[in-house]
Amino acid sequence: MRLQAVDVTLGYGDRTVVDGLDLxxxxxxxxTIIGPNGCGKSxxxxxxxxxxxxxxxxxxxxxxxxxxxxxxxxxxILGILPQTPTAPEGLTVxxxxxxxxxxxxxxxxxxxxxxxxxxxxxxQLTGLLDLAERPLDELSGGQRQRAWISMAxxxxxDLLLLDEPTTFLDLAHQVEVLDLVRRLHxxxxxxxxxxxxxxNLAARYxxxxxxxxxxxxxxxxxxREVLTEEMLLAVFGLEAKVVPCPVSGAPLVVPIGRAS
Amino acid sequence: MNAPAPVTxxxxxxxxxxxxxxxxxxxRALVLTLAGAAALLSLMALSTTIGDIPLTVGDVAxxxxxDTPNSFVVRELRLPRALTGALVGAALALSGxxxxxxxRNPLASTDVLGVTQGASVAVVALIVLTGAxxxxxxxxxSLLGVPAVALAGGLLGAAAVYAxxxxxxxxxxxxxxxxxxxxxxxSNVKYWLLTVGDVxxxxxxxxxxxxxxxARGWEHVxxxxxxxxxxxxxxxxxxxxxxxxxxxxxxxTGLGVRTNHARSVxxxxxxxxxxxxxxxxxxxxxxxxxxxxxxxxxxxxPQPPLVVSALTGAVLTVAxxxxxxxxxxxxxxPVGVVTAVIGAPYLVYLLIRIRRERRx
Numbered sequence: 001m002r003l004q005a006v007d008v009t010l011g012y013g014d015r016t017v018v019d020g021l022d023l024x025x026x027x028x029x030x031x032t033i034i035g036p037n038g039c040g041k042s043x044x045x046x047x048x049x050x051x052x053x054x055x056x057x058x059x060x061x062x063x064x065x066x067x068x069x070x071x072x073x074x075x076x077i078l079g080i081l082p083q084t085p086t087a088p089e090g091l092t093v094x095x096x097x098x099x100x101x102x103x104x105x106x107x108x109x110x111x112x113x114x115x116x117x118x119x120x121x122x123x124q125l126t127g128l129l130d131l132a133e134r135p136l137d138e139l140s141g142g143q144r145q146r147a148w149i150s151m152a153x154x155x156x157x158d159l160l161l162l163d164e165p166t167t168f169l170d171l172a173h174q175v176e177v178l179d180l181v182r183r184l185h186x187x188x189x190x191x192x193x194x195x196x197x198x199x200n201l202a203a204r205y206x207x208x209x210x211x212x213x214x215x216x217x218x219x220x221x222x223x224r225e226v227l228t229e230e231m232l233l234a235v236f237g238l239e240a241k242v243v244p245c246p247v248s249g250a251p252l253v254v255p256i257g258r259a260s
Numbered sequence: 261m262n263a264p265a266p267v268t269x270x271x272x273x274x275x276x277x278x279x280x281x282x283x284x285x286x287x288r289a290l291v292l293t294l295a296g297a298a299a300l301l302s303l304m305a306l307s308t309t310i311g312d313i314p315l316t317v318g319d320v321a322x323x324x325x326x327d328t329p330n331s332f333v334v335r336e337l338r339l340p341r342a343l344t345g346a347l348v349g350a351a352l353a354l355s356g357x358x359x360x361x362x363x364r365n366p367l368a369s370t371d372v373l374g375v376t377q378g379a380s381v382a383v384v385a386l387i388v389l390t391g392a393x394x395x396x397x398x399x400x401x402s403l404l405g406v407p408a409v410a411l412a413g414g415l416l417g418a419a420a421v422y423a424x425x426x427x428x429x430x431x432x433x434x435x436x437x438x439x440x441x442x443x444x445x446x447s448n449v450k451y452w453l454l455t456v457g458d459v460x461x462x463x464x465x466x467x468x469x470x471x472x473x474x475a476r477g478w479e480h481v482x483x484x485x486x487x488x489x490x491x492x493x494x495x496x497x498x499x500x501x502x503x504x505x506x507x508x509x510x511x512x513t514g515l516g517v518r519t520n521h522a523r524s525v526x527x528x529x530x531x532x533x534x535x536x537x538x539x540x541x542x543x544x545x546x547x548x549x550x551x552x553x554x555x556x557x558x559x560x561x562p563q564p565p566l567v568v569s570a571l572t573g574a575v576l577t578v579a580x581x582x583x584x585x586x587x588x589x590x591x592x593x594p595v596g597v598v599t600a601v602i603g604a605p606y607l608v609y610l611l612i613r614i615r616r617e618r619r620x
Contacts, residue, residue, distance in 0.1 A: 051510050075516030082510035088364070088562055095562075102504055103516040107497060110284040111275040155515070 002027050002062060002159055002191050003048055003078075009056030010043050010215075017043045018215040020057065030185050030192045032202040035212035036236050041195045042083060042163055044212070048193060049080035049161045061159075075103035079152040083163040083195075087136055093147045094132040097122055100154030122153040125187075126180060142173030146180060158190040165194060166201070174198065178205045203227050203250040211235050227251040233259055289565055292558060296571030300346060303578045307345075308338040310586060336477065344476040345581045345595065346574040347484040348537040349547050353573020354488075354495060355533035356548030357555070357564035358526050361502050363432040366556075366610065369549035370534035372439025373527070376543035377446035378417015379410040379535065380469045383542075384450050387465040388457030406468065407483070407539040414535035417446060422527070430523045431509075471544030471596025473581045480540040487536040491529055495566055498526050506563060544596045546603025547573050553610060576602075 003025040010018040017040040025031055025048070033041040046052040047059055050066050059066045066074060079100075087096055100122070101115040123129045126146045136144060145165060152160055162181065166174040182205055185192055196202040202209060203223040210220040213235045219226050228251075232238045237259045245252040273286040309315045313333055315323070323334035356369045363372065370376060386409045425431075425438040450469070454462045467474075501522040504512050512519050534548065551573035552564035558572075559565045577595065580602065584593040 046510075049514060051513050070516075071513070071518055072516035075514065080510070080514040082508065082514065085511045086508035087511075088506040090562055099504065099507070099515070102500075105500070107500060108281050108283070110282055110500075111273070112280075112282045113275075113277065115282075116275070 001025065003193070004060040005044070005048060005054075005057070006060060007057035008044075008047060008054040008059060010040065010047050010052060010054055012043075016055070016215070018047075021215065021217060023210065023217060023220070025191060025193055026208065027191055028189045029207040030181070030194070030205065031208045031210060032194045032196050032206035033210045033212060034196060034199060034202050034235075039212045040215040041212050043215075045080075045161055045163050045193065045195050046082075049078060050074050051080065051082065072103045075155065075157075077157055078159040078161065079155040079157040080161040081148055081152045081163060081165060084167065085148055089137065091136050092133055093128055093136060093139070093150075094119070094123070096136055096147055097128075097132075097150045097154050100151040100156075103155065118156055119154050122150045125153060125184065126150040140173070141169050142176050145169060145173070145177050149177070149180060149184075153184065158188060160184075160190055160192045162192065162194045164197065166196065166198070174201060181205065199227065199232075199253045200245070200250075203252070204245065204248050223250055227253065286561075289559055289561070289568060292555075292565075292568045293571065296568060296575060300571060300574050300578065303575060303582065304342040304346060307342045307578055307582050307585075308334060310582065311338060312590075340477045340481050341473055341475075341581070342578060344480045344484065344540055345473050345578045347481065347488060348473075348541040348544065349551070349573040349575070349577025350570040351484055351488055351491075351533040351537035351573075352544060352548040352577070353551035353555075354492065354566060354570040355530040355537070356573075357552035357566055357569035358495060358502065358530040358533075359548070360552050361563045362505060362523055362526055362530075363436050364506065365432065365436055366553055366614065367549070367607075368432075368436050368439075369546075370530065371443055371548070372421070372436050373531050373534060374417035374419075374421035374439060374442050374446070375414040375531055375534040376417075376538055377443045377450070378420070379414035379538045380543055381417070381446045381450050381453070382409045382413020383468050384453045384457075384465045387468070388453050388461045407480070410539040410542075411535050414538050415531065417442070418531040418535065422524075429509075429520045430527070432523075435527075467594055468542045470594035471542035471599070472594035473541055473577075473584075474592060474594070476541065484536055484540050487532065491533050492570070495526075495529050495533075498522070498529065499566055502526055502566075503563065542594075542596060544577060545600040546606070547577055547599055550603050550606050551576055 001024045005021055005023040007020050007022060008018060009016060009020055033044065035041045043052065047054055053067055061069065061074065061078060098119050101119065104115065123132055126149060128147055128150055131139065131143065136147060139147065149165065165177050169177065178201055181192060184190060206223060208221065209223050209226040211218045211226055211231055218235050219231055227242060229240060229242050232240045232253065239256040239259050241254045241256065242251050243254060273284040276283045276285055305317050305320065308320045309317060313330065315330060319330055320334055322328050323330040324339065352370060359370055359373060360366055360368050383406055386405060421439050421442045424442065425435045427434065454465060501517055504515060504517050505522060509519055552569040555569040555572045556564045559568050580598040581595040584595045584598045587593065
């Protein structure tokens with residue numbers, strides 16, 4: 001198990017969002033965290049990615065407390081793409097992706113041939129090589145998201161956390177981004193943790209689902225185990241039918257209405 | 261598989277590599293640095309030839325390196341003045357470049373760090389309350405006293421801004437707002453002191469708070485020179501973090517940068533630069549604001565390049581002092597008046613430009 005949360009309590013200021021939660025991320029899987037708005041799924045992901053320090057409990061990366069490791073060392077093992085990341089104006093795709101090499105660089109090692117190779121490869125994998133010199137602001141939403149994923153790839157980590165990588169994208173672009181995630185996973189068997197809103201896409205693209213409500217994990221397992229009519233009622237307060245997806249066979253949620 | 265993309269596609273620079281060491285050289289910045297240094301040297305040479313006793317460049321060189329009748333004028337009066345101007349301008353510009361990058365705001369300058377206003381209040385208080393104009397503070401003490409008090413006031417002002425802006429971390433936007441607020445308070449205290457003070461004291465204080473290079477000697481050159489010798493390498497060392505800090509906090513933290521730590525260290529460097537510069541020449545207006553923005557536009561970089569900014573600041577200040585000295589000769593203007601006259605329209609231009617960019 002690469003990444004583990006042990007009895008973590010998370011919050012902002014006085015507000016506790018997650019209280020005494022345990023979660024293990026299995027090596028080489030794509031895990032997706034689902035749950036209603038405000039259930040603490042992004043907060044949990046931020047804590048797993050060392051962006052938020054737990055107020056209680058601990059997060060372990062390869063068995064070591066993540067908050068006691070140097071930030072740079074963590075950044076060489078674990079990449080995190082925050083929700084709606086911001087880049088400075090006028091930045092080109094290549095410059096953004098090159099920034100992913102930051103943890104591997106220093107004042108005497110500013111741009112090695114390694115850096116160059118990895119960045120070129122990351123651009124290639126995300127299909128952005130031809131757009132490398134374009135400013136980020138000129139790209140479509142899907143391309144921009146691919147550029148950010150490309151930057152996380154350039155970081156060269158085999159552990160990748162993605163916080164709602166499909167927000168603000170239309171369905172076609174959502175599928176495009178998730179196909180890319182799946183392809184990256186298939187390539188090196190890297191461990192990926194995502195937060196997603198769309199349950200059907202989550203079921204289709206994840207090996208494991210973790211369903212959260214009110215800062216707790218209600219259930220975790222394969223999409224087939226987790227995505228049931230009972231779970232939808234308990235976690236989302238949603239009455240729905242779950243049928244097999246005609247394309248992939250994964251569970252498909254057909255909402256009926258909000259449970260009264 | 262396509263062939264790997266060439267370097268130039270990925271970064272604006274060219275990599276020089278040797279046994280695990282790789283340096284990124286940006287040709288345009290290099291050319292600009294050399295051009296800036298050449299411009300600065302020519303301006304300083306020009307500045308040392310002009311005055312009550314007109315000299316040629318040859319005279320100046322002879323007087324500097326040998327003993328000629330002009331040696332006193334050149335070595336003790338003109339050279340230290342030009343050097344103080346160059347060093348102070350460089351320090352202010354570098355400080356401004358760092359501040360603008362941290363605040364992610366082209367209108368931020370060292371004024372928002374609380375340094376200049378803190379120093380102004382302290383110096384005005386010293387002059388007005390001790391009646392320095394009548395010799396309340398005698399020659400030697402006032403010479404040492406004003407820079408020391410300015411330094412202390414500047415650092416205290418910065419500490420106040422920093423303490424008020426810290427909320428479980430340092431955030432650029434909040435720093436600017438707090439800085440503006442604190443500056444307003446300090447500035448009112450300063451004006452109150454000027455009004456209650458004796459007319460002659462207030463007059464002398466006014467010259468100081470305009471920023472002046474009048475009668476600057478080696479004792480002014482040395483502290484700024486030493487500070488720059490330490491702080492320029494420190495700033496360059498931190499420029500990698502500075503570049504990363506342009507991104508959102510989560511992204512930067514994810515890249516392994518200790519955001520609050522890096523920001524605090526860089527702000528501290530900016531504060532020291534501004535405080536030392538202000539202690540030597542008073543709060544010269546607009547150099548810290550304008551020089552980094554000019555450098556940024558000339559160099560075509562996304563954020564103010566540090567070395568080019570420093571050189572631009574030095575050139576601006578020496579040029580402004582030359583104008584201040586010669587325009588209404590024999591009456592001399594404080595250099596800060598000239599930089600303000602140039603700087604104010606520039607600020608307006610910048611505001612209009614930013615509004616246009618936002619609308620586009």
